[in-house]
Amino acid sequence: MALATTRALVLQSFPYSETSKVLRLYTLEHGLRSVMAKGALRPKSRYGGVLEPFTEGTATFYLKEGRDLHTLSGFDLVRSRQGLGRSLVGFAGASLLAEIVMRTGTEEPHPALYETLVQAWDVVAAAEGPARALAASLAGAWSLVVLLGFEPQAGACVVCGREVEDDEPVRFDAHAGGVACTLCRPAGRVLDPVSRAELRRLLLGEVPEGGVARPRTQGALLRAFLEAQLSQERPFRSLELFLESVATVPPGRGGGEDGAGDDARGGADAGAGLA
CATH class of the missing domain: 2.40.50.140 (Nucleic acid-binding proteins)
Structure with a gap:
């Protein structure tokens, strides 16, 4: 010993x-x-x-x-980091980041994973207001996903490989690992160009200054991907709390309301159905 x-x-x-x-x-x-x-x-x-x-x-x-x-x-x-406990969005986001590491970490040292979690927690803790805390949580979660080798493909169709245009609506196929053009995936919920561009920024670890434009859409995308790629048939316990906190966050600057009828639960279910 x-x-x-x-x-x-x-x-x-x-x-x-x-x-x-x-x-x-x-x-x-x-x-x-x-x-x-x-x-x-x-x-x-x-x-x-x-x-x-x-x-x-x-x-x-x-x-x-x-x-x-x-x-x-x-x-x-x-x-x-006691300040995280004073914000529902910050606490929920930090809890989800911790659970991602618990779900994927092993007893082998992974310094980059350690430092990425430290940085993500610090950015969430320093965020002013729920919109910024949510954006920081989303960017942190996607940074962990990317580091672990599960980065979703957001620039080209996962089926045909064609680069999709910036203004082109797509589907999000969580099980296939990214976006699909509407020719290859004619059915399913459409991911609008604004939300896809925002997803690409979050995948790079960028935190939009004014928050994400469509919080519930981004929460739905993250949920769909985590459940498809990392859940291992065990739901993320902190994910529901995180999605509930998403419902309290208004759209960021330049954004609009999420799709009609999307509440935190409905938007998450729709996200799971994007595949």
Whole structure:
């Protein structure tokens, strides 16, 4: 059994007993790990209540390969990101980012994944207002998807390979991995040129200054893709909360209302039906 010390992000935290917690950590040097923080729930705990989701610190734990649960020995706080808990949109978005990493991370170190999550959380935490927080959450989620090798094709038809024109409506085929021209996919919900251009910016990690033009459309696209490509037949628990928060965000500058009848749930269902 070795004593490991590494930078770590708290992805999830839940009680294990009356006095202890179990944490899901994503660490810089040891990948995704589960640790038990004994005594963390005691009033005078040495952890001081810092072991909450989105916290970043230096974790020390007893690492025994082959075990699923390790024992936390210490945690030195670097950044708490407590502000994320004061915004429904920010909290929901940061939770979804954490769940994507929990779903896809392994025990092998992946420094780029660690740093991408750190940057995404920081941008969401610094966002002023729900529109900006939503845009930052969407850009962060797509940045993780791209880094993991699941980038959807948004510039050319996934069926025939033809580059689609900037002003050309398309379909979004989540299972095939991107957009399809209307000749190859004659049926299905149309993805308008504005939303496709916006998706391409989000895939590059760009956060629109005034928010996304059609929040519910972008939420639907992300949901459809995550469920088709990364869900592994297990729904993302944080996705519903995220989509509920999308319903509270007005269209960004230059945008218009999403499609008629699209509420947070209806827009998400429509997104799943884009394929």
